[in-house]
Amino acid sequence: MSWASLLAGAPFLVVGALLGGWAQTALFAGALLVDWIGTYVTSRQGNWRVYSAAHWSGLFVLLAIGESVAAIGVGAGAHGGFYAPALFGGAALYLGGHVLFGNRLHATVKVPRLVTVAVLLVALPGAIAVPPLVALGALVLVLAGLIAFETRQYAEQRRELRQ
Template sequence: MADQLARSVRASADAGSTEGLGTFSASALCGGAALYLGGLTLFGRATVAVWAPFRLGTMLVLLAWLPAAAALPPLAALAGVVVILAAVAAVETWRYSELRRNVRH
């Protein structure tokens, strides 16, 4: 338990580092977000039979971002992933606005 706590404290101290994030951490960051979008896409396909091509495209963008994220400092890599996911949220908000409006009224 103490060893895990020490690792967590070291990881949080490294967040402001100017060194590159590294391949393992970048894979977890970008791969985790891509896996989330993939699961969300498959869930949408299974429940309402709808594919979301922009989510699939975003998965590819996240995987393409992985080498850059590995070389960038941790906060810059995280900021890149946040910008990519915020763009997906904005597209979905705009694309499904009419559908939400019809469901509500």
């Protein structure tokens, strides 16, 4: 991917964000087109293929989650405690879904994720009482703790899979 194509599309994104409405949609589409064309032109010999559809779909899911968090943040200013159930409950629901899915496929239960779900649900009333940025910081710390623990706990399994 070329930085030039990303930079060329940036003005479309900025102007679109400032204008809003249909102009925003058109300018965002223009930024996407500029990026696609730039990537195609600068790729090796014009050979532009998606080698991992799963990777791309995962990126779209991350984008959707990010947009959801941004929308919650915008609504937080107008509705005080509105954001906390969506942030903490949404993260708890996501992790709970992972636990259920893993149980269904592999007949295992990831206890650290269940503990994290419990921590998020117990912390929810406190998250309602604090400013949105503090609650978001607490959520990030809890999830980062889970990631650090699982990274360390499953390091050997990942190493074996890579070999």
